[in-house]
Amino acid sequence: MPDTTPPPQDRRSRHRFAWGRIAAPAVVALLALAGWEALIQLRGVPTYVAPAPTAVAEALVQQWPTLGPAWLVTVRTMALALAAAVAGGLLLAVAFSLSPLIELSLFPYAVALQVTPLVAMAPLLMLWIPQTQVVLLVCAWIVAFFPILASTTVGLRSADPGLRDLFDLYGATRWQRLWLLLTPTALPYFLTGLRTAVNLSLVGTVVAEFVTGASGKQSGLAAAVFEGQYRLDTPLMFAALGLIALTGIAGYFATHLLSRWLLAGWHESTL
Template structure:
């Protein structure tokens, strides 16, 4: 047996976590640009990354304004999902009857495609912005709710008994036991909900078919497709993708900041 077989595996350097994905992404973009040039693909069929970048720079004013609108809808829906999901999840964890009464409605919201109910929401809600916010909230709400309920109920039963033995108040039990137990589950749901909020905002705007200045990236994509401005459509898609990546990265950093010192899920593997 080799002497080092039983030794603990050293964790990979931290810089590799950034360099390797960046190198793979650059290689993919290089292959995309090379394929477009080698096969002389027309820009209305598949523009190259260089042309998409130039288009993004040329239309930065209108695209960034639309990006800001989409981002506001996404962040607003995510904030409402966190607020509603945490409060309702805490209520479900405390009262079984409340959960049995209301949880089916939450499941119905989750399994119903937002694109199917978005037209109804747009009819009943006067403000288009409020309707888009509601659609994005519906998509992002359930992961927060479900993960919060599971997390609050995952506290060790022996620790619960210990808190009762020492006559801890309900507030002390909540702060020192239930919240730390639920935090990893909540943060996992937050990572999922952040991406879903963006998807919900874009899909809702596609359904609304809104036009004008106070609209998001989905409207720019629709306009570009109608005018066969494929590079501009790709530029808007790039902004959507980068926004989703940024949201995921921020929630991941938040998770590492809150859990890195004490929870096994954020500790480096040995």
């Protein structure tokens, strides 16, 4: 059996590349923050116009009793919407692969749901659904659902024709074909859709919070942005926006690590 272990030089190169992927954006971020701080200090820009990074960090620490619970509300809504989008997208994609008639009947409505602006749908949902938190969840689910459905549907259609013929030759059942052939083929496509959906669920959550004006104990980070706007507390607005950005980055890299774990050793993207 041939030895597939990479030589030491290749392992060192991969190790340096992995550290470079972390160090390079970190250096760019530090340089950008330093330039931002210097520009604000040298120009004497008022804090209510554009705060320095130090002012934003101070606001983040001082306002954490408010920002922390709001961040948890936003993340919870995002996670629930993403879980619902994954479940619904996978089930419907499997149904499409098993029955072309179902796909022809339902796929146009999935497209229509995706292309309808969220800011136009949220007010209608507020009329039909009395619970604001449910409205937020539905809005975030709408924008996260379609990438899962579309990517997984394409993946389920991408199995090698020769392997399809081989499964037919051995008399595989529909479910054996789905589990042993179509699922491994569709997994990379699903993970690609998941990387898109995780950030879309965050965007949908924040946009829905803006449109619905969620307040009280169920208010998320959008409420913190509104509060900063009304009080001319620009550092608070930047702190809330920074938390939103960091949450999106964390979600993207979490799905990236999940992809590498699930595809490691057998898919071309990880070799």
